[in-house]
Amino acid sequence: MSAALPVAPGLHFVATPIGAARDITLRALDILTAADVLAAEDTRTARKLMDIHGIPVSGRLMIPYHDHNGAEARPRILTALEQGKSVAYVSEAGTPLVADPGYQLGRAAIEAGYPVFSAPGASAALAALTVSGLASDRFLFVGFAPSQSGARMRWLEGLDGAGATVILYESPKRVHRLLGELCEVLGSDREMALCRELTKRFEEVLRGTCGQVRDMVSDRTLKGEIVVVISRAPALAPSDADVEAALRHALSTMPLKAASTLVATQLHLSKPDVYQMGLRLKQSD
Secondary structure (H helix, E strand, O other): OOOOOOOOEEEEEEEOOOOOOOOHHHHHHHHHHHEEEEEEEHHHHHHHHHHHOOOOOOOOEEOOOOOOHHHHHHHHHHHHHOOOOEEEEEEEOOOOOOOHHHHHHHHHHHHHHOEEEEEEEOOOHHHHHHOOOOOOOEEEEEOOOOOOOOHHHHHHHHHHHHHHHEEEEOOOHHHHHHHHHHHHHOOOOOEEEEEEEOOOOOOOOEEHHHHHHHHHHHOOOOOOOEEEEEEEOOOOOOOOOHHHHHHHHHOOOOOHHHHHHHHHHHHOOOOHHHHHHHHHHHHHH
């Protein structure tokens, strides 16, 4: 392995593979090799990854940082940053801060005035979006659904608010429950993809409507990491009253042809149909 590039003082969030160990960047390897301090959501997983790639810990300080010890571990990491050291933080898998405890650490470092860097790489959310076959021009990552029934249903009912493809994580123990709830809340005809064990040996992607995917796995016990991708709500066709109002507004400042073209484009309607409505409006005025 060639000599690693030097690492600047500051906090480095390093993305790690979500399954295949070779899905790590050369820059990530450089940072893990040369950083003064290593912090990890799971130090055992981090050590295993480093062993695979021939990176020794070499006596460097390795700090566990996870949901249960953040308040105690953050001061140790901030002290290292205060001393001008480089700190590499890795989550158990994927990109730090995406459904991961690194957020508070990043905020604390930024508020204290220390440099914060990202070494991008693997992400289960983006990998699932890539293979889902669903629209990717506007998407929303929402993490895990609440476990309590009332909060969970309100959370699911709000998924359409952004008008975007939705990406969420779910436990294999609750995925059957989730699929039933999605059918109930969003409708059994909504397009979706269930992605399981991405990049791993038993990778599986099930595509179809919520009802179809629910039925595909109804008698199966699913294992491994699961990402669910849900298509955005279909756009509702505008009413005649909405089209007429838009046309009248456009006709107040432009000729019929330009107004009908504008309204048809904005509302995703047939230009000839909108033009004919505009003619009728002008004739009736």
